[in-house]
Amino acid sequence: xxxxxxxxxxxxxxxxxxxxxxxxxxxxxxxxxxxxxxxxxxxxxxxxxxxxxxxxxxxxxxxxxxxxxxxxxxxxxxxxxxxxxxxxxxxxxxxxxxxxxxxxxxxxxxxxxxxxxxxxxxxxxxxxxxxxxxxxxxxxxxxxxxxxxxxxxxxxxxxxxxxxxxxxxxxxxxxxxxxxxxxxxxxxxxxxxxxxxxxxxxxxxxxxxxxxxxxxxxxxxxxxxxxxxxxxxxxxxxxxxxxxxxxxxxxxxxxxxxxxxxxxxxxxxxxxxxxxxxxxxxxxxxxxxxxxxxxxxxxxxxxxxxxxxxxxxxxxxxxxxxxxxxxxxxxxxxxxxxxxxxxxxxxxxxxxxx
Numbered sequence: 021x022x023x024x025x026x027x028x029x030x031x032x033x034x035x036x037x038x039x040x041x042x043x044x045x046x047x048x049x050x051x052x053x054x055x056x057x058x059x060x061x062x063x064x065x066x067x068x069x070x071x072x073x074x075x076x077x078x079x080x081x082x083x084x085x086x087x088x089x090x091x092x093x094x095x096x097x098x099x100x101x102x103x104x105x106x107x108x109x110x111x112x113x114x115x116x117x118x119x120x121x122x123x124x125x126x127x128x129x130x131x132x133x134x135x136x137x138x139x140x141x142x143x144x145x146x147x148x149x150x151x152x153x154x155x156x157x158x159x160x161x162x163x164x165x166x167x168x169x170x171x172x173x174x175x176x177x178x179x180x181x182x183x184x185x186x187x188x189x190x191x192x193x194x195x196x197x198x199x200x201x202x203x204x205x206x207x208x209x210x211x212x213x214x215x216x217x218x219x220x221x222x223x224x225x226x227x228x229x230x231x232x233x234x235x236x237x238x239x240x241x242x243x244x245x246x247x248x249x250x251x252x253x254x255x256x257x258x259x260x261x262x263x264x265x266x267x268x269x270x271x272x273x274x275x276x277x278x279x280x281x282x283x284x285x286x287x288x289x290x291x292x293x294x295x296x297x298x299x300x301x302x303x304x305x306x307x308x309x310x311x312x313x314x315x316x317x318x319x320x321x322x323x324x325x326x327x328x329x330x331x332x333x334x335x336x337x338x339x340x341x342x343x344x345x346x347x348x349x350x351x352x353x354x355x356x357x358x359x360x361x362x363x364x365x366x367x368x369x370x371x372x373x374x
Contacts, residue, residue: 060103160322161223298368
């Protein structure tokens, strides 16, 4: 069974190896998860590894951000840690830079849990099960999310053996909640209910599905299309053309999501027939075909971020009304997909939460 006491302990700050990070007087936090750093020809991070290394060093470290690695950073269910550290020496060097200035928080996930259970006693970073971020506007709990699944709470050790000695040699993909819409929904719903009951934010990973204000991409696109349609009648000139292009791109994205997800799951909602309470966030993963997602938090704001290599973004980003920011000298671009003020989110949680 999942840890039935996990949420109670989380709310009471009673989880072993948890931490409190106070940014209420200033500070910026990046939450990124599910890098799945591996080794060899089937390394999941190969596609985006150079981009992750670059943006962490040349954007986030240089601009004073604190880094929270929210689980499944190393793919230890497939590869030995020493091989991973050898291949990703450049990325570990960047982690060392954050750690050297006390700006690194490493949360465990199900794929890198063996580090926590003392199988790697020389691991250089302090490990956490959860981090409570105090912003002054709202309280945010950051945890990976695998604790909410019975199979990972009870049998993660067995899954690791199955992956390393059976699935990996045969080239079969991992057993993962990220590939099962129903399992994703159950985990997200549990985290959502916890946040509702405690009037707080939860920032998870694990399911690989970016969430902002409790909305997945499918729900967000529907709301965004409605907003653009309301704006369209009063718009003129270039803005009207921009709205037309953006709606067209979003409708194509919506069609793709319909094909990927099961229809019964799409009809379900984290919040049933109630108004959505903006309390659940998910940083997504670093394994996207065209880019990576992450969550940024400050004392005032929270945002869902998308990074991509120049010329390889999803079409809705370049066609839409998004501000694209680059890193001088590097081909990587940052886009804010969703953004809101924490005082607004806090007020909505207070008014709409249980």
